Amino acid sequence: MRVRFHGRGGQGMKTASRILGSAAFHAGLVVQDSPVYGAERRGAPVAAFTRIAKAAIRERGLIAAPDLIVVADETLLFEPTAMPLAGCSARTVVLINTATDAAALQERLAHLGRIESADFTSLVFSITHTLVGLSTALGVAAAALVGLSLEESLAGVAEELAHATLSRAAYEANERLAQEAYALADAWRAVPEPLDASLALAAEAAPTALLAAAPAGAPGTQLVELRFEPPARATPTICVANTPERSTGSWRQFRPLLQRDLCNACWTCFVLCPEGAIALDEHEFPLIDYEVCKGCLVCVHECPTHAFATEKEVR
Amino acid sequence: MSRAADLERAAGRHERGRLLTGNAAAAWGASLADVDYIPAFPITPQTEIIETLAEWVADGDIAARFVTLDSEHSMLSAAGAAAAAGARVFTATSSQGLLYGFEMLYAIAGWRVPLVLVNVSRALASPITLEADHNDILAARDSGFLQLHAETCQEVLDSVLMAYRLAEDARVMLPALVNLDGFTLSFTREPVVVPEAAAAAEFLPPYEPNHAAIRGDRPMAQGPAVLSGLAYSYFRYQQQLAQLNALEVHEEIAAEFAARFGRRYGLVEPFELDDAEYVLVMSNAFATKGKEAVERLRSRGLRAGLLRLRVLRPFPAAAIADALEGRMAVAVIDQNLAPGLGGITYQEVAAALYDRPRRPPLLSVIGGLGGKDISDVEFDAVFHDLRRAAAGESVRSPRLLFTQAEQERMQTLLRIAGKGAKP
Amino acid sequence: MSAPVTAEVAAIKNLKQIAREEFILPGTAVCGGCGGLEGLRLAAKVLGSKTVYINAAGCFTLLAVYPYSPFKGSWLYTTMGGAAAAAQGVRDALDVLMARGKLPVEDDVQVVVVAGDGSTYDMAMAANSGAIFRGLDFWYFCYDNESYGNTGVQMSSATPYGARTTTTPVGSAARAGTEHGKKDLFEIWRAHQPAYLATVSPRYPVDLTNKFLKAKGLRGPKLFIAHASCPTGWLFEPKRSAEVAKLAVQTGIFALKECVGGAVTHTHIPRRRKPVEEYLRGQGRYAHLFEPTRNDAALRLIQEQVDRYWEAAAKAGAASS
Ligand SMILES: Cc1ncc(C[n+]2csc(CCOP(=O)(O)OP(=O)(O)O)c2C)c(N)n1
Ligand code: SF4
Ligand code: SF4
Numbered sequence A: 001m002r003v004r005f006h007g008r009g010g011q012g013m014k015t016a017s018r019i020l021g022s023a024a025f026h027a028g029l030v031v032q033d034s035p036v037y038g039a040e041r042r043g044a045p046v047a048a049f050t051r052i053a054k055a056a057i058r059e060r061g062l063i064a065a066p067d068l069i070v071v072a073d074e075t076l077l078f079e080p081t082a083m084p085l086a087g088c089s090a091r092t093v094v095l096i097n098t099a100t101d102a103a104a105l106q107e108r109l110a111h112l113g114r115i116e117s118a119d120f121t122s123l124v125f126s127i128t129h130t131l132v133g134l135s136t137a138l139g140v141a142a143a144a145l146v147g148l149s150l151e152e153s154l155a156g157v158a159e160e161l162a163h164a165t166l167s168r169a170a171y172e173a174n175e176r177l178a179q180e181a182y183a184l185a186d187a188w189r190a191v192p193e194p195l196d197a198s199l200a201l202a203a204e205a206a207p208t209a210l211l212a213a214a215p216a217g218a219p220g221t222q223l224v225e226l227r228f229e230p231p232a233r234a235t236p237t238i239c240v241a242n243t244p245e246r247s248t249g250s251w252r253q254f255r256p257l258l259q260r261d262l263c264n265a266c267w268t269c270f271v272l273c274p275e276g277a278i279a280l281d282e283h284e285f286p287l288i289d290y291e292v293c294k295g296c297l298v299c300v301h302e303c304p305t306h307a308f309a310t311e312k313e314v315r
Numbered sequence B: 001m002s003r004a005a006d007l008e009r010a011a012g013r014h015e016r017g018r019l020l021t022g023n024a025a026a027a028w029g030a031s032l033a034d035v036d037y038i039p040a041f042p043i044t045p046q047t048e049i050i051e052t053l054a055e056w057v058a059d060g061d062i063a064a065r066f067v068t069l070d071s072e073h074s075m076l077s078a079a080g081a082a083a084a085a086g087a088r089v090f091t092a093t094s095s096q097g098l099l100y101g102f103e104m105l106y107a108i109a110g111w112r113v114p115l116v117l118v119n120v121s122r123a124l125a126s127p128i129t130l131e132a133d134h135n136d137i138l139a140a141r142d143s144g145f146l147q148l149h150a151e152t153c154q155e156v157l158d159s160v161l162m163a164y165r166l167a168e169d170a171r172v173m174l175p176a177l178v179n180l181d182g183f184t185l186s187f188t189r190e191p192v193v194v195p196e197a198a199a200a201a202e203f204l205p206p207y208e209p210n211h212a213a214i215r216g217d218r219p220m221a222q223g224p225a226v227l228s229g230l231a232y233s234y235f236r237y238q239q240q241l242a243q244l245n246a247l248e249v250h251e252e253i254a255a256e257f258a259a260r261f262g263r264r265y266g267l268v269e270p271f272e273l274d275d276a277e278y279v280l281v282m283s284n285a286f287a288t289k290g291k292e293a294v295e296r297l298r299s300r301g302l303r304a305g306l307l308r309l310r311v312l313r314p315f316p317a318a319a320i321a322d323a324l325e326g327r328m329a330v331a332v333i334d335q336n337l338a339p340g341l342g343g344i345t346y347q348e349v350a351a352a353l354y355d356r357p358r359r360p361p362l363l364s365v366i367g368g369l370g371g372k373d374i375s376d377v378e379f380d381a382v383f384h385d386l387r388r389a390a391a392g393e394s395v396r397s398p399r400l401l402f403t404q405a406e407q408e409r410m411q412t413l414l415r416i417a418g419k420g421a422k423p
Numbered sequence C: 001m002s003a004p005v006t007a008e009v010a011a012i013k014n015l016k017q018i019a020r021e022e023f024i025l026p027g028t029a030v031c032g033g034c035g036g037l038e039g040l041r042l043a044a045k046v047l048g049s050k051t052v053y054i055n056a057a058g059c060f061t062l063l064a065v066y067p068y069s070p071f072k073g074s075w076l077y078t079t080m081g082g083a084a085a086a087a088q089g090v091r092d093a094l095d096v097l098m099a100r101g102k103l104p105v106e107d108d109v110q111v112v113v114v115a116g117d118g119s120t121y122d123m124a125m126a127a128n129s130g131a132i133f134r135g136l137d138f139w140y141f142c143y144d145n146e147s148y149g150n151t152g153v154q155m156s157s158a159t160p161y162g163a164r165t166t167t168t169p170v171g172s173a174a175r176a177g178t179e180h181g182k183k184d185l186f187e188i189w190r191a192h193q194p195a196y197l198a199t200v201s202p203r204y205p206v207d208l209t210n211k212f213l214k215a216k217g218l219r220g221p222k223l224f225i226a227h228a229s230c231p232t233g234w235l236f237e238p239k240r241s242a243e244v245a246k247l248a249v250q251t252g253i254f255a256l257k258e259c260v261g262g263a264v265t266h267t268h269i270p271r272r273r274k275p276v277e278e279y280l281r282g283q284g285r286y287a288h289l290f291e292p293t294r295n296d297a298a299l300r301l302i303q304e305q306v307d308r309y310w311e312a313a314a315k316a317g318a319a320s321s
């Protein structure tokens, strides 16, 4: 059983992968879990992996062809640096945290396999009044989907939360959250065929979509003879100022929206935007470059006339 | 002595050269390379190099800027950064200093800036001692720096000039280390012919960086993180390919150097190898002693020979294998020790020979650590071992050279240090 | 060492005199709401594009990650311990190349070290001291996020008393988290007699801009310690980044000052200082001082330190100028 979690830095997908790992370990299975993150920060796409098997696991690193994919943030679905559905096959179950319903997603994503979705964010918020429980909710939902019991799932949560210093109330809220998330996902499990965490890891089957296990000699898989290139190319230097092409706008969870009539063109937001994502137009009104605005909302918070509204990003 | 006085005294003695220490020869190399920048930090036995250069700069004899930094890490940071700004840079260190700045070696190689760093080999602490062995320079063998190892003071000077040519060649573009042994070369005077400045300038044209430089309005971010195995592998592989290019480029440069100055340096130096059956492999100043041993044994009728390793990075595996294949037996004398492994260059020579059908029995010998002498008797013992190995006998390898007399003197030291009688 | 090289540059009076052009472009991989980046971005508006940033390893490693760079000028990425020494190399190289006619004077650039507090207060202390002692004509921008941020927020000698980091966790045997006080880098540097020395805050852009403008007229070491509000390490919502920076000044925890020719001038004196609690409360790194039980002793200690600082400043007469 291979499970891949996708989220953004700060959303707790590493913890989710560990909750699943600990739950399976508690169930007596062999487990391997690991995160990958670049040096990027909060808001940037991250992934985490949990492998579960009955016998020793002879795999390492990234999971290219997962059985279950958990997506913590629907804005990741079309993000080129995340590609959460890469390596999907018709067998792959995809669990998405979103208010959009599964059928609509099925169409948009053109995914052949099962998609389940629920608004875990609202669930978390309604119980814990913060967003920090997303890891618990999605870790437990994944545990339910792969066939672990509620008791095992709760053990996984307890194990992982032992490292956090939580108040008694927060701890109890988390437990309640875990139970609800389990119930939600458990209802999906029966249809049409449950994933079984106790399955031994089969060799990663050739997925139908991206990253298909290419037959020998397929384009791109052959080894090449690397040639010497002149120093002007082979020296690691960058000769253009080009970070705006990185499109950090995809990090944004909330979008600042200028209400022009409230703005008095005071320059505060332009000066205080840490990114330099705001320019000024000919009337000195701010122009936000949404390609790069990270959605930190400093501009919103600092505007003396409260001229910005915020809007949750839906992509 | 001032550079002007030195030149005056040397006038009319061009053919025989003049008496220079290895350190002075290194300083002459830097001076003839017309370097722009010399960041410095003192350490025995290197200090004389920077003192000499400081004096020449103070006298206005050379146009370089000289700055004393606060450590070798800073010195190498300044050196690398100045090269990254587009200057021709020379600097020197030794032993502890090389290790203190070690982080920067990989950085500088990664920046692909062709500075020259002279290392005056000295054994590494602890315990501390001042004389040469090669653990310091060999620790840098994987850094991406080119490495040229000199046997004589003349070769020190010539190697500095050649190192710049090689390092700055567009087919290479990597920094270079030139190694000379502490005391046995650094403080030893011997005749050195100093090339005419004009001839040196013709041999080594000005450095014209266009791949890495810092210039007004031109955006260039140097040495950024790549944060991916893909890009990292690409750039490290390019260092490997550049190093391999350097094998050929070196031969070209050596031929030009020979034509211009009459002294020929190969990647390796064969000594009495033509018909040699029993061969020593050595590097640096003690190779001179090895050559003496070869002649002595030849006079006794043994077909002895020696192969001196000169360019260690890039590693001239083919040249080494060609030179050693088919011999009766070969001993690699390493003036270094990797505890738990043995001699360092032994491993590399063995690997070079591995796929040769007529590879000879290959012995590893450790000697000259901390500058400890290798006596005639010890060389004789090594040749004796070689004959036994050739005859198919099993021979202890690596052999740690230590004589009975040395053993006894060591017992005395132990006694004085309060370690009681010999067990 | 601090000979003025150009006539005094006129100070600005309001936000609208800040340059509109960006010299460090958006889209870098550092956190949203990073106060350090805001400070550097504002500094860059004074420094312009004929500038090379010499970056020590730290969070700002992420400014340029191959194949993307935000810099209109140049950048050289170096080690945690060696940035000022690298600045020395670059400055010397450019000077000697110009002196030898190998570099047109119009290609000259200003050399600016960018380094975190871990680098500046700890590992690079000697290298920095050396560069300042040598009178190097360079700028130093220390973005002080009061921890080793890039490695996940460990204690540095700039971490203040009472802050929790991952290597100074809170436990029954260590109730305050970080038990030592912050190293006084300003005074250490002041003793080196640099041409210019100042503290800056990203929430005081006019003050920051004026300090860079003033330093522009001086040759020699021009040193800046920038308070770098850090949502990720200090545990607050990114949108509060500027607010947290402002509270640091309003509570008197972070003093805005400068030093030219040895004399210290406070460039902004909070008339009625807010209680330090207002600054501490909003940051997760201090949460243990309030919950589950209030650590009055620690809070008092922090308040007293601040009060003592300003009393001494007033006595020294620095505050009056
Ligand atoms: C010699 C060395 N040791 C350790 C590290 C690991 N390291 C990288 S960044 C960093 C933290 C630097 O802290 P600081 O200077 O405050 O910068 P920040 O990360 O907070 O921006 C450390 C410890 C390193 N790069 N080099
Ligand atoms: S801070 Fe507010 S009022 Fe000022 S320019 Fe920005 S949006 Fe307009
Ligand atoms: S939210 Fe506002 S302050 Fe933050 S990056 Fe976007 S425009 Fe800049």
Ligand code: SF4
Pocket (backbone or CB within 6 Å): A041, C030, C031, C032, C033, C034, C035, C036, C037, C059, C145, C149, C150, C228, C229, C230, C231, C232, C233
């Ligand atoms: S950790 Fe703090 S200092 Fe580092 S990039 Fe993030 S906000 Fe900036």
Ligand SMILES: [Mg+2]
Pocket (backbone or CB within 6 Å): C058, C116, C117, C118, C143, C144, C145, C146, C147, C148, C149, C150, C156
């Ligand atoms: Mg820091």
